Amino acid sequence: MEYVLKTNSLCKNYGHFKALNGLSMNVPKGSIYGLIGKNGAGKTTLIRLICGLQEPTSGDYVLYGKKHIDKDITKSRRRMGAIVETPSIYVDLTAYENLKEQYKVLGIPSDDGISEILKLVGLENTGNKKTKNFSLGMRQRLGIAVALAGSPDFLVLDEPVNGLDPQGIIEIRELILKLNQEHGITVLISSHILDELSKLATYYGFIDNGKMIKQISSIELESKCRKCTHLKVSSTKTLAYVLDTMNIEYKILSNTEADIFEKVNISKLTTELSKKDCEVISIHEHDESLESYFVSLVGGARHE
Numbered sequence: 022m023e024y025v026l027k028t029n030s031l032c033k034n035y036g037h038f039k040a041l042n043g044l045s046m047n048v049p050k051g052s053i054y055g056l057i058g059k060n061g062a063g064k065t066t067l068i069r070l071i072c073g074l075q076e077p078t079s080g081d082y083v084l085y086g087k088k089h090i091d092k093d094i095t096k097s098r099r100r101m102g103a104i105v106e107t108p109s110i111y112v113d114l115t116a117y118e119n120l121k122e123q124y125k126v127l128g129i130p131s132d133d134g135i136s137e138i139l140k141l142v143g144l145e146n147t148g149n150k151k152t153k154n155f156s157l158g159m160r161q162r163l164g165i166a167v168a169l170a171g172s173p174d175f176l177v178l179d180e181p182v183n184g185l186d187p188q189g190i191i192e193i194r195e196l197i198l199k200l201n202q203e204h205g206i207t208v209l210i211s212s213h214i215l216d217e218l219s220k221l222a223t224y225y226g227f228i229d230n231g232k233m234i235k236q237i238s239s240i241e242l243e244s245k246c247r248k249c250t251h252l253k254v255s256s257t258k259t260l261a262y263v264l265d266t267m268n269i270e271y272k273i274l275s276n277t278e279a280d281i282f283e284k285v286n287i288s289k290l291t292t293e294l295s296k297k298d299c300e301v302i303s304i305h306e307h308d309e310s311l312e313s314y315f316v317s318l319v320g321g322a323r324h325e
């Protein structure tokens with residue numbers, strides 16, 4: 022597999038505090054890599070390091086084949102666009118003018134491509150409106166537009182949906198998917214909103230206390246977050262007996278509730294239960310959520 026970014030035992034100390042404590046991570050080319058961690062886990066610190074805003078205390082990273090200490094790392098960085106913490110935009114300028122400013126920073130002499138970028142992020146009709154009058158979602162999309170100046174093929178977004186309303190979240194999600202799927206941009210996105218990432222990410226990195234706890238593809242994760250049928254019955258004792266005879270894996274939660282972890286023929290099960298005078302009160306299917314998987318990792322219950 023080809024990797025856009027590889028970090029190797031990265032450490033960042035602030036005094037005696039280890040914000041990053043030997044973090045190793047691989048971001049596959051073409052992926053949407055979801056970096057998941059609680060507040061203070063070290064996500065922003067990691068992003069600041071790979072963007073060159075801070076130096077690691079020890080360890081290293083390789084971006085597009087260049088080590089961070091190589092002189093040529095600036096060439097690799099030009100292939101990268103980022104929003105770190107909040108988007109850096111000028112509130113007294115329009116969206117177009119903001120892009121022009123970024124072009125100046127990057128040394129791009131013409132305005133070529135600005136309109137296309139604004140169209141891509143859905144801000145082509147904002148005209149003379151100053152960005153201070155934009156909604157939070159529009160500002161976030163402008164932040165992404167600024168990060169897209171210079172046509173990067175690796176986009177790094179630090180908590181891009183933080184504080185957005187549901188509509189804003191959907192817009193950012195669709196934009197990220199479009200950039201990845203239609204424009205082939207690899208995306209590293211950090212978040213503590215796990216279920217939001219699950220609608221996007223093709224890879225996950227779970228980080229805690231400055232360490233990578235687990236990296237996993239979305240396909241692998243899906244198979245681990247098992248489908249589960251939640252049953253409410255008049256007697257789980259009877260349910261357990263019937264499920265045992267059907268050789269089905271289950272977990273009893275109370276006298277009346279249980280989870281079943283396999284595909285089950287519901288009509289056969291209810292027939293068998295009614296033969297034994299056990300009433301089925303309710304049935305619903307759910308996935309073990311990404312959230313509970315994360316909790317199980319951080320809690321140490323399911324390290325592999």
Ligand SMILES: Nc1ncnc2c1ncn2[C@@H]1O[C@H](COP(=O)(O)OP(=O)(O)OP(=O)(O)O)[C@@H](O)[C@H]1O
Nearest residue numbers: 035038040058059060061062063064065066067213
């Ligand atoms: N400049 C600094 N000086 C001292 N401590 C710092 C500094 N920057 C970050 N930290 C500490 O390092 C730890 C990791 O912070 P970081 O911002 O990377 O976490 P995060 O995962 O991005 O969390 P959040 O979701 O809250 O932004 C935190 O405990 C934070 O207080």
